[in-house]
Amino acid sequence: MLKGVGISDGIGLGKVVLLKNEEIKPEKVRIEDVELEKKILYNAIHLVEKETEELVNQLSGTEKEIIQAYLMILQDPTLVQSSIEIIKQEKCNAAYATEKGFNSIIQMFEEMDDPYMAARSRDIADMKKKVIAKILNKKEINLAQLPKDSILVTKELTTSDTAKLNLKNIAGIVTEIGGINSHMAIMARTYEIPAIVGIKQVMQLMSDNDFVAINGTTGEIFVNPSKEEYMKLERLKENLKLEKGQLEKYKSQLSVTKDGHHVEVLANIGNVKDIELVINNTAEGVRFI
Amino acid sequence: MKKERVIIENETGIHARPATEISKIAMKYPCDVFLLVNEKKINAKSPLMIMAAGIKTKTEVEILCDGEDEDKAIEELKNFIKNIS
Structure with a gap:
C-alpha cells in the first residue's frame, strides 16, 4: 500500500x-540573431494563447473564468518581457530565456505568504512548460x-x-x-x-x-x-x-444550534449556472469570491 | 494626473479574479494606470503584477491615472475596486 x-x-x-509530462530543462545556447529568438518566443506564446482561447470556448462556468484569467496572465506583457530582456542581455536562445524569465516570476509568487497566491506559481510554471514545448516542437497527449x-x-x-x-x-x-x-x-x-x-x-x-x-x-x-x-x-x-443519501434528509432543515442560534449556510458560486446546485442543496444564499 | 485613495474592503483582498478585472478596465483606457500599495508602484495593466503585490483586505490603495481619458479611467476603477466582493 x-x-x-x-x-x-x-x-x-x-x-x-x-x-x-517530463520536465524539459533547456540548455543555454549563445546566439547572434536576437530578433530571431524574440520572434521564436512571441510565436510560441501566440500558439499557446490560441490553444488556450480554443479551450476557453469549449468551457463554461467557473472553469471558463479560471482559464480566462489564466489566458490574461499569459497575455500579460510583464511575463514575456522578463524573457525578452534575457534574450537581449545574455544573447541566448528563446527556450532558455523562457525558462529563466518565467522562473523569476514563479519565484516571486512562491515567496508570497498567501497560500492561494503561492499556488498560482504552479499555473505560471504550467505556462512556461507549454511555451518551451512549443519552442522545441514537442507534442502532448x-x-x-x-x-x-x-x-x-x-x-x-x-x-x-x-x-x-x-x-x-x-x-x-x-x-x-x-x-x-x-x-x-x-x-x-x-x-x-x-x-x-x-x-x-x-x-x-x-x-x-x-x-x-x-x-x-x-x-x-x-x-x-x-x-x-x-x-x-x-x-x-x-x-x-449510503451515508451521503442519509444526509440528504437534513438538506431541507434549518441550520440551528441546540440553543436555538441560527447559522446561515451559504454557497460559494462561480456564476449563475451554479445556482442549480445551490437550489438542489438548499443553501440559504450565495457568496461570490 | 488624477489620484484617488480607496480601501480594499473585500475579505480575501485582491485575488486572481479581481486582479484580472482591474487590469481589464485599466487596459480599456489609453492613459497610464498605476496602483500605489505599501510604497510600491504597480502597473495596473499587468494582472500578474497586481496579483504579485498580494493586496490584502483593509489595505489602502492609491489609484493613479495619467494621460488621455484619465477622468473616466479613475472613476471606473475607483468604483470597481471599492465594490469588489
Whole structure:
C-alpha cells in the first residue's frame, strides 16, 4: 500500500493512465540573431494563447473564468518581457530565456505568504512548460479522450491539463506534486473525484493499466489490490454512497444550534449556472469570491 | 494626473479574479494606470503584477491615472475596486 495526502474524498477504482509530462530543462545556447529568438518566443506564446482561447470556448462556468484569467496572465506583457530582456542581455536562445524569465516570476509568487497566491506559481510554471514545448516542437497527449474509469497518475496535474480532462471518465487522480488549493484539487472536490497528492516518484511506482483502488479520504492507494482489499474498498464506496443519501434528509432543515442560534449556510458560486446546485442543496444564499 | 485613495474592503483582498478585472478596465483606457500599495508602484495593466503585490483586505490603495481619458479611467476603477466582493 502507498500512502499520500488525500485532498478530495471518496473511493476510486479503476485502471492507471500514466500522464508523462517530463520536465524539459533547456540548455543555454549563445546566439547572434536576437530578433530571431524574440520572434521564436512571441510565436510560441501566440500558439499557446490560441490553444488556450480554443479551450476557453469549449468551457463554461467557473472553469471558463479560471482559464480566462489564466489566458490574461499569459497575455500579460510583464511575463514575456522578463524573457525578452534575457534574450537581449545574455544573447541566448528563446527556450532558455523562457525558462529563466518565467522562473523569476514563479519565484516571486512562491515567496508570497498567501497560500492561494503561492499556488498560482504552479499555473505560471504550467505556462512556461507549454511555451518551451512549443519552442522545441514537442507534442502532448489527448486528455479529452481517456478510457472510462481511468485513474490518472502524473507528477503534477496542471490547471490547463485539468481543464482539458473529460471528468466523466476519471475515477481518481494521483500525483506527486499538488496542494489543497491547486486548481486540480478544487475541481476534484467540485466533481467528487477522489484525489491523492504527495506520492514521491509516483511515475515509477505504477504502470499503465495497473488496477488501483484509492481512498481520497485517508490517502491510501492499493496497486493491483488483493481480492480482500478490493472488496473492502468497494464496500466502503457503497457505504459512503449510503451515508451521503442519509444526509440528504437534513438538506431541507434549518441550520440551528441546540440553543436555538441560527447559522446561515451559504454557497460559494462561480456564476449563475451554479445556482442549480445551490437550489438542489438548499443553501440559504450565495457568496461570490 | 488624477489620484484617488480607496480601501480594499473585500475579505480575501485582491485575488486572481479581481486582479484580472482591474487590469481589464485599466487596459480599456489609453492613459497610464498605476496602483500605489505599501510604497510600491504597480502597473495596473499587468494582472500578474497586481496579483504579485498580494493586496490584502483593509489595505489602502492609491489609484493613479495619467494621460488621455484619465477622468473616466479613475472613476471606473475607483468604483470597481471599492465594490469588489
